[in-house]
Amino acid sequence: MTLKIDRRLLQNVDWGLLVTATVLVAVSATTLMTLHPGRAGSAVALRQLAWFGIGLLALVVVISIDYRRFVQVAPLFYVLGLAGLVAIFVVGKTVSGARRWIGVGAFSVQPSEIFKIAFVLMLVWLLCSRWAQPITVSTLLWILPVVLVPAGLIVKQPDLGTAVLLFPVLILLLFGAGISVRLLAWIAGMGAAAMPVGWLLIKDYQRERVLVYLDPLRDPLGSAYNVIQAKIAIGSGQLLGKGVSGATQSRLAFLPERHTDFIFAVFAEMWGFVGCLVLLAGYAILLLRGFDIAASSRDPVGRLVALGVTGLFATQILVNVGMVTGLLPVVGIPLPLMSYGGSSMLVSLVALGLLVSVRMRQFQ
Amino acid sequence: MAALLVIVAQLWYLQVLEGGRFLDASDKNRTRIRPVAAPRGILFDRYGRPLVDNRPAFTLSLIPRELDRDPARRGAVLGRVASLLRIPYEDLVQAAERASPDSFQPVRIRRGLGLEDVAKIEEWKIELPGVIVEVEPQRAYPTSRFAAHLLGYVREATDEQLRQGRYRRGDMVGQSGLERLLDEYLRGRDGGEQIEVDALGRPIRLIQHKEPEPGAQVVTTLDRRIQGAAERAFEGRAGAVVVMDPRTGDVLAMVSAPAFEIDRFTGTIDRAAWLSIVQDPKHPLLNRVIQSQYAPGSVFKVVVAAAGLQEGKLTPMDRVFCSGEFHLGGLTFKDWKKEGHGSVDLRRAIVQSCNIYFYQAGLRVGAEAIAKYARMFGLGQATGIDLSGEKPGLIPAPKRDRRGRLIWHAGETVNMSIGQGQVLVTPIQVARFMSALANGGVLWKPRLVQRIERSERGVVWNDPGKVMGYVELSPIVQEFLRKSLWSVVNEGGTGGGARIPGLDIAGKTGTAQTMTNSRADKGEDHAWFASFAPAHDPQVVVVVMVEGGGKGGQVAAPIAKKIYEAIFLEKVASIDIRG
Known part of the structure; x- marks a missing residue:
């Protein structure tokens, strides 16, 4: 396969989006580097940048191919993704009590991360199929197993956060596909009714997390430890932050998961409220560009792809920052582009690639 | 977008409104206080030689x-x-x-x-x-039992002391002797280190260091060399030794035996070991110098002589024939020498410690006068020494009933005359009594602590010495008594065992029966030797009391001799014990 990108397409690359993402990754790398003094810090930062490089390559590949092609073969991706989720239970690695990774050579891949893209493409494929329009209850019944099967598999890993993520994306895509407001309300009601059932299905420690969310002093050194230490880290940053050397919560490891899920708290401790505003503004630019791309796409497939991908970003960002700041219960969701982790970085860049691709081809 | 605003609001709340509180919380997280124990103050002897030390x-x-x-x-x-x-x-x-x-x-x-x-x-x-x-500083002693009763032991605060609220758990507190008396001064103030630690509690760096304030230094009146010599001379005995400077009342040495091992109390001691010390029939924790009351025996004859001479009831010329027995009413009182001493005058009676003479002298002087002079010499009352638990002893006082008649038997006077019966004294009282005899009648409060110094504030407390009273004896009487006591040691008297040629030791022996008039327990008699030297210019008083030792002249006097040898004859740079 040769990469044939014609010049017109190249002119329409959304450089603003890519630059914003690159800046966010640079912030991530510096934050990771300052977490450890000396060589250990640079090693972590370099690995993150290496994943960024690999992700950029993937992005270029994604851009060079028409996104409609991806949607056409979405069922294949979806089935492969499901296979990956099933494979976890056979050859998965257990890290801190959860089977989320599969070893591939020297690397570990997190199938649930990669599945998110396949999921978005699959939903777009379904909703754009001729039989699916207009959206009725029967369409929904078709869609339901497509969502519930992988969600169940992911919950079983257990990875509640990623599973929960699928639903807002679904809602957003249904909305984008022109579902009637009445039906949407009906779905919301069903979801609310299903919550007690979900409560029974989730694991004890997950239930504990929700309870701790409601009452942080329940168990200050046990399950609430993360939340409390994150709040202390963020709060102690105050208006202007404690700087790199003064960030004791992060550098002395009081903050757990500081490289991955709680990296926002590290940043908040170092740079304070002002720094957080700048960082959030960066993410806001990213999301606004995404929604703008969705809105300006004349192709329904492109619009849904852009909407789904942006929705994926938005949910992850809001849920992650929400849980780190103590607004939401703790669910293991990384902050896109900031959290350390290869799969997450790769998937984020592929998602960006899809966005850029939709933008490039919006006039076609 | 609305969600994003909620997040910004939450950040505003956490970082700006509540930021100070969280900053405190993060500081509390990362810092630990590690107390650094203050070294306990050192006790020195009168020449600045340490009596105790600290080691890590x-x-x-x-x-x-x-x-x-x-x-x-x-x-x-x-x-x-x-x-x-x-x-x-x-x-x-x-x-x-x-x-x-x-x-x-x-x-x-x-x-x-x-x-x-x-x-x-x-x-x-x-x-x-x-x-x-x-790592904590802990007491170290020259020898395990060195001046154990005087210094006292240091041990973790007891539950009772914790209840009083002055100490924290784990504090080392002086529990007896000077360590207890001066605990406030000796303790010092603990310092601390503020350390930055990581989440696992591993120290990262030192943030702040507050030097502990060491305890004050105490200069005692003790002479480490004499204390050591006295302990060696008394090795293996039970009883007490007091060495005092009669010119100041300074206690130069104080031995109570058997002693306990002070250093064993400092560390962790198990229950069995503790009980074995507390329940030891020999009572090693008892400070016999101030807490054991004994009959003074013949040492008391000096009081009778002093009372008789000063009151005009006796003269040195009065003679008595000693046949070895004395009859009063239906009772027979015996001399310690079966065949008797023959015709003796007062000086001879003191030198030979003739009981028969003093039975009759006592009756002539009268129990009331004897008691008066005994009290004047400070017997039968606490000396006020700076150690807790001092016992007063007892000088029996004849009382009169409503019609003015004595409630008192002549036989009691007879027993009292030779320091038996109800008379009870402590070794420290005898030492002060001897000092008053040696220094012309000044009754000092025995002094143990000269001064307390702090490293930066200098002397914070000092004891200039305190006179508790005067013994009113005419110089002639004093001179007579001193001469007589010199003869006890140097002219074939009962104290010959203490004689050192060239050193004029004056002293009086005593053999105190543990049970009055009991012949069966002769072997259990307590042996006394109370003395001072040099006789013409007294510089030291040495009192030796051996429990169950037998005759004073045979047992106690030779121990005193060894102590005098150590004081005066050992080659030392300075012999001036005035300090």
């Missing part, structure tokens, strides 16, 4: 906050410590539960760890979170 000792402690929360894992850690150091597991669990689980204050488990034990703990360190080995 290892203490096993628990930091409650750093122990595992999980009962099973904490139990495993404590169990490992228990098996490594052979400490009862229950003790560890109790100690861990005694403190608040959030406390960083170390809970001391065992003091005085051996190097081997320290190595064991350090080796397992990674697997023993919350278990540390602290």
Whole structure:
């Protein structure tokens, strides 16, 4: 396969989006580097940048191919993704009590991360199929197993956060596909009714997390430890932050998961409220560009792809920052582009690639 | 977008509104206070030689906050410590539960760890979170029993002391002797280190260091050399020795035997060892110098002589024929010498310690006058020495009933005349009595502490000495008594065992029957020798009391001789004991 990108397409690359993402990754790398003094810090930062490089390559590949092609073969991706989720239970690695990774050579891949893209493409494929329009209850019944099967598999890993993520994306895509407001309300009601059932299905420690969310002093050194230490880290940053050397919560490891899920708290401790505003503004630019791309796409497939991908970003960002700041219960969701982790970085860049691709081809 | 605004609002709340509180919380997270114990003040002898010292000792402690929360894992850690150091597991669990689980204050488990034990703990360190080995200054003594009763032992605050609220658990507190009396001065103020630690409690760097304020230095009146010599001379005996400077009342040495091993109390002592000391029939914890009351025996004859001469009831020329027995009413009182001393005058009676003479002299002087002079010499009353638990002794006073008749038997006067019967004195009283005789009648309060100094503030307390009273004796009487006591040692008297050619020792022997008029227990008699030297210019008083030692002249006097030899004849740079 040769990469044939014609010049017109190249002119329409959304450089603003890519630059914003690159800046966010640079912030991530510096934050990771300052977490450890000396060589250990640079090693972590370099690995993150290496994943960024690999992700950029993937992005270029994604851009060079028409996104409609991806949607056409979405069922294949979806089935492969499901296979990956099933494979976890056979050859998965257990890290801190959860089977989320599969070893591939020297690397570990997190199938649930990669599945998110396949999921978005699959939903777009379904909703754009001729039989699916207009959206009725029967369409929904078709869609339901497509969502519930992988969600169940992911919950079983257990990875509640990623599973929960699928639903807002679904809602957003249904909305984008022109579902009637009445039906949407009906779905919301069903979801609310299903919550007690979900409560029974989730694991004890997950239930504990929700309870701790409601009452942080329940168990200050046990399950609430993360939340409390994150709040202390963020709060102690105050208006202007404690700087790199003064960030004791992060550098002395009081903050757990500081490289991955709680990296926002590290940043908040170092740079304070002002720094957080700048960082959030960066993410806001990213999301606004995404929604703008969705809105300006004349192709329904492109619009849904852009909407789904942006929705994926938005949910992850809001849920992650929400849980780190103590607004939401703790669910293991990384902050896109900031959290350390290869799969997450790769998937984020592929998602960006899809966005850029939709933008490039919006006039076609 | 609305969600984003909620997040910004939450950040505003956390970082700007509540930021200060969280900053405090993060500082509390990263810093630990590690107390650094203040070294206890040192006690010096009168020449600045240390009587005790401090050396670093290892203490096993628990930091409650750093122990595992999980009962099973904490139990495993404590169990490992228990098996490594052979400490009862229950003790560890109790100690861990005694403190608040959030406390960083170390809970001391065992003091005085051996190097081997320290190595064991350090080796397992990674697997023993919350278990540390602290270095604390601990008392060290020249010898295990050195001046044990005088110095006293230092030990962790007892439950009762904790209830009084002046101490924290684990504080080392003086529990007896000078350590207890001067605890406030000796204790000093603990310093501390503020350390930055990581989440696992590993120290990262030192933030702040507050030097501990060492305890004050105490200059006592003791002479370490004389104390050592007295202890050696008294080796293996039970009883007491007091060496005093009659010119000032300074206590130069104080021995009570048997003594306890002070250093054993400092570390961890197990129940059995504790009980064996407390329940020892020889009472090693008793300070016999001030807490044991004995009949003075013939030493008391000096009081009778002084009373008789000063009151005009006796003259040196009065003679009595001693046949070895004295009859009063239906009772027969015997002399210690069966065949008697023949015709004796007062001086001869003192020198030979003739009982028969003093029976009759006592009756002539009268019990009331004898009691008056005994009290004047400070007998039968506490000396006020700076040690707690002093016993007063007893001088029986004849009382009169409503019609003015004595409620008193002549036989009691007879017994009193030779220091038997109800008369009870302590060795420190006898030493002061001898000092008053030697210095012309000044009754000093025995002095133990000269001054207390702090390193930066200089002298914070000093004792200029205190006169408690005067013994009103005419110079002629004093001179007569001093001469007589010189003869006891140097002219074939009962105190010949203390004689050192060239050194004029004056003294009086005493053999106190432990049970009045009991012949069966002769072997149990207490042996006294009370003396001073040189006779013409007294510089030291030496009082020796050997429990169950037998005759004073045979047992106590030779011990005193050894002490005098050490004081005056050993080659020392300076013989001036005035200090």
